[in-house]
Amino acid sequence: MSMAGSSISIALSSPHRRPLSFSLSPLRFSSDLHSSRSLRFLSKPSSRFSSFRMSVEAPEKSRQSSFLDRKESGVLHFVKYHGLGNDFILVDNRNSLEPSVTPEQAVKLCDRNFGIGADGVIFAMPGINGTDYSMRIFNSDGSEPEMCGNGVRCFARYVADLENLSGTRSFTIHTGAGLIVPEIQEDGKVKVNMGRPVLTAADIPTKLPETKNGAVVQANLVVDGISWKVTCVSMGNPHCITFGNEHSEGLQVDDLKLAEIGPKFEHHEMFPSRTNTEFVEVISRTHLKMRVWERGAGATLACGTGACALVVAAVLEGRTERSCTVDLPGGPLEIEWREDDNLVYMTGPAEVVFYGSIPI
Numbered sequence: 370m371s372m373a374g375s376s377i378s379i380a381l382s383s384p385h386r387r388p389l390s391f392s393l394s395p396l397r398f399s400s401d402l403h404s405s406r407s408l409r410f411l412s413k414p415s416s417r418f419s420s421f422r423m424s425v426e427a428p429e430k431s432r433q434s435s436f437l438d439r440k441e442s443g444v445l446h447f448v449k450y451h452g453l454g455n456d457f458i459l460v461d462n463r464n465s466l467e468p469s470v471t472p473e474q475a476v477k478l479c480d481r482n483f484g485i486g487a488d489g490v491i492f493a494m495p496g497i498n499g500t501d502y503s504m505r506i507f508n509s510d511g512s513e514p515e516m517c518g519n520g521v522r523c524f525a526r527y528v529a530d531l532e533n534l535s536g537t538r539s540f541t542i543h544t545g546a547g548l549i550v551p552e553i554q555e556d557g558k559v560k561v562n563m564g565r566p567v568l569t570a571a572d573i574p575t576k577l578p579e580t581k582n583g584a585v586v587q588a589n590l591v592v593d594g595i596s597w598k599v600t601c602v603s604m605g606n607p608h609c610i611t612f613g614n615e616h617s618e619g620l621q622v623d624d625l626k627l628a629e630i631g632p633k634f635e636h637h638e639m640f641p642s643r644t645n646t647e648f649v650e651v652i653s654r655t656h657l658k659m660r661v662w663e664r665g666a667g668a669t670l671a672c673g674t675g676a677c678a679l680v681v682a683a684v685l686e687g688r689t690e691r692s693c694t695v696d697l698p699g700g701p702l703e704i705e706w707r708e709d710d711n712l713v714y715m716t717g718p719a720e721v722v723f724y725g726s727i728p729i
């Protein structure tokens with residue numbers, strides 16, 4: 370490893386392997402992965418990663434733009450972002466409404482041991498119906514959800530970078546959940562108009578009965594012989610929110626065995642399209658704490674649509690005000706469910722992790 374001015378070079382090598390080269394600026398990661406044209410290497414990681422050369426440099430706008438502009442057939446250039454640890458591989462798909470990665474490839478790319486590692490792959494696509502862009506996403510299991518809250522904040526930062534835009538920027542984005550409008554604020558956080566929650570059982574969808582004003586509020590859901598009180602909300606994608614069960618009226622979310630119970634909610638027969646599940650602890654009338662088991666991705670560090678859905682659920686259950694801080698394992702989000710127009714707003718960060726290239 371050597372340092373020269375603002376540049377750090379790190380070389381790791383093995384005598385047996387061809388070197389790979391990476392450059393980061395400073396959390397910018399580009400790799401020259403040479404000639405392989407398939408993803409087959411993902412099942413043989415050691416042959417690709419046992420040897421590489423890496424250089425770290427101070428940020429320079431020109432280098433960043435030239436990386437983002439790169440297009441070569443057989444190579445996927447991507448940027449990995451995270452929103453509170455909910456991480457995504459962002460792909461420039463502005464030339465087509467067909468994703469450049471298949472669901473099967475997305476599974477491999479998201480693999481944390483044999484791939485890049487992420488909770489999903491997000492495609493920045495041309496706008497339709499008069500919108501600036503369209504967003505599609507594959508979960509890490511290859512399924513396609515309608516929307517992703519943390520992902521849309523990353524998407525906004527990504528397209529601002531792609532288009533070299535600075536200052537306060539707002540975009541209209543077509544998603545499977547309809548029109549979503551993120552705005553990048555002066556402080557770099559992204560405030561998103563997440564649209565209106567859907568509360569009717571058939572549209573969420575859930576087979577649970579509507580219990581209060583056409584909504585599924587504190588319905589009984591039996592999971593493994595235990596009766597949970599759940600409220601169901603769709604933010605374009607389905608969410609099942611619980612504050613407790615027959616054994617504990619108020620949850621201590623740190624004590625939950627999430628990996629054990631999460632899949633049982635996700636695949637419960639009451640949720641024909643599976644579900645995301647949020648387990649929630651009330652700290653105060655404006656402060657909630659949650660852990661999430663995501664449909665198609667498992668336990669994640671944050672879920673933006675989930676945070677929105679649980680504030681809606683908390684208000685419907687009379688537990689909180691309409692503006693709340695939601696603590697997720699990866700950090701806090703600010704959520705507001707407005708009374709006058711029924712719109713939900715989410716505010717939180719989105720950060721670059723690294724830039725990279727991979728044969729595909």
Ligand SMILES: N[C@@H](CCC[C@H](N)C(=O)O)C(=O)O
Pocket residue numbers: 455508513514515516517518519520606607645663664665666669671672673674675
């Ligand atoms: N993490 C996301 C939600 C991603 C989609 C979800 N797994 C689903 O299948 O609905 C968010 O931040 O909203």
